Amino acid sequence: MPDALASSSAPSAPPTPPVSLAALLAREELGLRRIAGPEDADLHWVHTSEMGDPYPYLLGGELLLTAGVQLTDPDHYVSQVVAAGAAALGFGVAPVYDTVPPALVAACDRHGLPLVEVPPPTTFTAIARAVWRLMAEARHRELRRVAQAQQGLATAAARPDPVPAVLRQLTARLDGAWAVLLSAEGAPLATAGRPPSPDAHEALARLARVVNPPQPEPTTSEPAAPRTAPTGTPTPPAVPPASRTAPATGPGPKTTPAPASGPSPKTTPAPTPPPGPAPRTTPASATDTAGGSHLAAYALAGGQRLVLGVAADRREAGDHTIAGVAVVLLSLLTTPHQGAAESARAAALVRLLLGADAAEVAPLLGADGWTVVHARPVAAPAGPDPLAAAALGAALGSALVDATEEGVVRVLLAGDARDIEPQPGWTLGVSSPVPASDLPAAGIRAERAVRRAEATRSPVVRDRAEAGEGLASLITPDEARAHARVQLAPIADSPALTSTLRTWLSLHGSWDRTAVALDVHRNTVRQRIARCATLLDADLDDADVRMDLWFALRWL
Structure with missing residues (x-):
């Protein structure tokens, strides 16, 4: 392969996208000027060094800043900086030199290293701060792009034609890249976009064979071996999701493809492998460049052994993450569904429509208990969104989804699913697991939980009624806030009083612990609590009063 395959030996990439040298030079307040070498470079970080030979201390991709304190041989110095992989050299004019040494300018031109003149008013710290700020801006743009792509791909996966929609x-x-879904034999099953050049198309087919090599036929000692492998023969391992292995960016193939089937060149037969699944020796993704296109191939999970191929004119930060989301969705969409499960679900719905009880129908769906999830979108829609609801159900692992007219999505999950993870763009309320006969009550508890989640701005709130902690959920958030505003109005404008009262109540009325927590004198705590009691006209020695105030403070 002319480019790189997935490799664990490649150096770790920086956590943020690189910054263009041109973008740094455009910051007029720095006054930087390129005086030698190429016009642009990718900066991954900034390093300052006055070593005569900084080679051992560079990682590669740096903007190396120096004032030339130990600069004696410019040509040797630049050659070492280039050998270490530095992206550019910044030379500070003053206090050592009044101008950039001409020999250093000539050496940078000769070795192809961008040289930037740093004027006396500009500090190296200011340059580093500017680079970090540019990196943060680039990272923010990348995260926003990936988030928007994830939402678009999830919506496409919920369309009636999900596979072509995801590719588009x-x-x-x-x-404007080209995407193709390839079968195990390499035949295109679906495509989208403008096809690449024939050379790129052929290189992409080779990449697909790297991540999905032909499976060797099982062999036995008998001349006419049956097609089914005998007991004890290891079966080919399943292809893991492509998101587990990121494509490398270094040069040269690093991952050895699976050996082709056929007799060994040695005369001694190979030893028989032990029973059990063999470890995966092929990468889950691979990249290449051919015909002016950047190519990538990703192995889909599941038994279909499908491959997603992508050809693009350029490769940007975040492309691999976006492709990984598409791989996960396509893996789910192309996994064969169980016909028996679909038949059982249809039978259950028919019985419900004909008047059967939920307890009678539940066994057909293969679950002893059920968990109800109520979800509200963070950005409330005008009405029900079936596509978003279906995408949420797929993320939670259930096809039993209902989008109400109010924009609330109700999902029914088999078993105890209270450990579900937060879902981007949704606020979730999760009930305790219940038998089928108690589903209506579980729905009420899930509704209360999602209201509590919205009130506390939590992504997920789980029903805690079984633990005796669900009394607060019996009151709507609007009523609770109204009660808190009225009861705490006399002290609401004093953050010191409300903070002291909240801390004092949480520490069970301990003067000393409250003083330590607030970093004030214990007499100050006593004075503030006495002031609260006077303004609220409340007996703070009464446990009922304390409980009522604590509830109000939680909603203030």
Whole structure:
């Protein structure tokens, strides 16, 4: 392969996208000027060094800043900086030199290293701060782009034609790339976008064989071996999701493809492998460049052994993450569904429509208990959104989804699913697991939980009624806030009083612990609590009063 395959030996990439040298030079307040070398470079970080030979201390991709304190041989110095992989050299004019040494300028031109003149008023710290700020801005743009792509791909996966829709959305998010879903034999099953050149097409087919090599036929000692492998023969391992292995960016193939089937060149037969699944020796993703296109191939999970191929005119930060989301969705969409499960679900719905009880129908769906989830979108829609609801159900692992007219999505999950993770763009309320006969009550508890989640701005709130902690959920958030505003109005404008009262109540009325927590004198705590009691006209020695105030403070 002319480019790189997935490799664990490649150096770790920086956590943020690189910054263009041109973008740094455009910051007029720095006054930087390129005086030698190429016009642009990718800066991954900033390093300052006055070593005569900084080679051992560079990682590669740096903007190396120096004032030339130990600069004696410019040509040797620049050659070492280039050998270490530095992206550019910044030379500070003053206090050592009045101008950039001409020999250093000539050496940078000769070795192809961008040289930037740093004027006396500009500090190296200011340059580093500017680079970090540019990196943060680039990272923010990348995260926003990936988040928008994830939402678009999830919506596409919920369309009636999900596989073509996901491919079309992927090509749009990768700026007009070409995407193809290949079968185990390499035949295109679905495509989207503008096809690449024939050379790129052929290289992409080779990449697909790297991540999905032909499976060797099982062999036995008998001349006419049956097609089914005998007991004890290891079966080919399943392909893991492509998101587990990121494509490398270094040069040269690093991952050895699976050996082709056929007799060994040695005369001694190979030893028989032990029973059990063999470890995966092929990468889950691979990249290449051919015909002016950047190519990538990703192995889909599941038994279909499908491959997603992508060809783009350029490769940007975040492209691999976006493609990984498409791989996960396509893996789910192309996994064969169980016909028996679908038949049982249809039978259950028919019985419900004909008047059967939920307890009678529940066994057909293969679950002893059920968990109800109520979800509200963070950005409330005008009405029900079936596509978003279906995408949420797929993320939670259930096809039993209902989008109400109020924009609330109700999901029914089999078993105890209270440990579900937060879902981006949704606020979730999760009930305790219940038998089928108690589903209506579980729905009420899930509704209360999602209201509590919205009130506390939590992504997920789980029903805690079984633990005796669900009394607060019996009151609507609007009523609770109104009660808190009225009861605490006399002290609401004093943060010191409300903070002291909240801390004092949480520490069970301890003067000393409250003083330590607030970093004030214990007499100050006593004075503030006495002031609260006077303004609220409340007996703070009464446990009922304390409980009522604590509830109000939680909603203030």
